[in-house]
Amino acid sequence: MDESQSALLAARGYRTRPAGTAPDGAGARKDAVVDDLIEFLRARLDEDAERARAAAARPDAASEEAWRVSGSHSDAGGTYWSVTAGVMGQEVVELVGGGMSGGGAHTEGMAEHIARHDPARVLAEVDAKRRLLDLHALVHRDVLWLDSEGGEATEEIAVCGHCVPRHSCFSDRGAVPQGGCATLRLLATPYADHPDYRNDWRP
Structure with a gap:
């Protein structure tokens, strides 16, 4: 998000994460989990083919x-x-x-x-399934939600580009489906017996 977008959102009363600020630790960890899951899925699909x-x-x-x-x-x-x-x-x-x-x-x-x-x-x-992986890939998108004071807040978050469309608004920060969506996790369930499968990928 550039400075002009931040200024526009601030003028509308949105609380934004400062430009250039890295995602919080929990967010970064979720990104890494999803990256590993997608890499795992692509490897299994290559083997199937x-x-x-x-x-x-x-x-x-x-x-x-x-x-x-x-x-x-x-x-x-x-x-x-x-x-x-x-x-x-x-x-x-x-x-x-x-x-x-x-x-x-x-x-x-x-x-x-x-x-x-x-x-x-x-x-x-x-x-x-490869097309589904592309469709449900993570994107960094400005997501809007209602805060505890009745206002609106926004932050750039890694979310599923298909399940969380642009200009999405949620009831609160906890309702934002950050990280990989259920589709990716479901695609991995047939490979749950693989030694590289991780329990934190389960739907």
Whole structure:
């Protein structure tokens, strides 16, 4: 916030943090927590994308590769289901199944689950989650709230750029959702079993 903006806000009765003043210790710590969370999420999404491409029958066309349950076969051990991979409707390889006894998925539901989570879908989900990370990134924004004396106060605070729009006004300072939003924390919950996951990221 430059001096002219500070002067304008002061003229309207707002209490502002002086220009150039660093965020308080608690605010800086919250920023660091969110930065670590975003770094953690980007690393996990990179891993998901890498593994999806590695699992593809044709890694060069992983984003277009569709898996489907192609049928079942029975032998003395029971009935098993096969999954095949194809690009642009053309089957290229049998992924699950085969000629040996007991080959294939043990249940149709297992085969459907494998086919549903093909590389194309995983890569599409990774792309969507990366976009959510960008959408809910932290920004330093002037936030307004009502103070205990009935006036208005404002401060430049690191907040979610999507969940806290410009010109937001809150009932009091404690109501300002400083730091990362619930969306970021929820995106991390599938990775809660990862050794780098931190309990203070939980929603």
